[in-house]
Amino acid sequence: MPVALPLGLLAGAPGKLFGRVGGALCCAALCTAVQLNAGVFFSLAAMEAKPIVTSRQRTVAVQGVPTEVVCMAFSNSILVVVTQYGKMGTLVYVDPNVVSNDVGRPVLTTKVLLGQDEPLIHVCAKNLVSFVSEEAGNKPVLLAIALKDKTMEGIKALREVIQSCQVW
Numbered sequence: 001m002p003v004a005l006p007l008g009l010l011a012g013a014p015g016k017l018f019g020r021v022g023g024a025l026c027c028a029a030l031c032t033a034v035q036l037n038a039g040v041f042f043s044l045a046a047m048e049a050k051p052i053v054t055s056r057q058r059t060v061a062v063q064g065v066p067t068e069v070v071c072m073a074f075s076n077s078i079l080v081v082v083t084q085y086g087k088m089g090t091l092v093y094v095d096p097n098v099v100s101n102d103v104g105r106p107v108l109t110t111k112v113l114l115g116q117d118e119p120l121i122h123v124c125a126k127n128l129v130s131f132v133s134e135e136a137g138n139k140p141v142l143l144a145i146a147l148k149d150k151t152m153e154g155i156k157a158l159r160e161v162i163q164s165c166q167v168w
Contacts, residue, residue, distance in 0.1 A: 056165040062157045063149045069158070071132075071165040078136050078168055080129055081144040082158055089146025090115025092125040096138040106138055113142075120150060127155050128162060136168035 055072040062084070070081040083089060091114040096106035108130055110122045129141045147154070 054167045056167050058161055058165050060161055062161065063154045065149050069161045069165050071162065071167045073167040077140045077142060078132055079142045080132060080162060082128065083146040084148045085146040087146050088144040090121055092121060092143045092145060094125055094129050094133060094141040094143060096133045124150055124155060128158055132162065132168060
């Protein structure tokens, strides 16, 4: 017998910034079927049990500062969240522009979408996620960054943590 669930229950807990995204997206473990508002049933057992969005999360101390890193791979881009405040902070869009005549690496352009638009944010963004875009086949990267430690040693350590959360 199908179980009727409000669609809001499938979205995850409200107010929770970092949760087990992979577990929340696999609804097959919760029930065998969902009744939609229109009265149409579909069986989750018939659907593949792979998550819609692949993600990984790590919490480590970087230069003595507790740091959370979350990486999520979407079909058209990568989301990387790096925070030492427990908040998303500044959102930076890192776009690889491929020049047709140039055989080398693509030129990365950065654009602050939300938050403080200062030069150090652009430098940190390029240093943190340039390799992510490259390894993901030149996909754009959306970086959410909130750092206490913006030293070069801290950035290098963060690159290693981001690499360990590879989902691309």
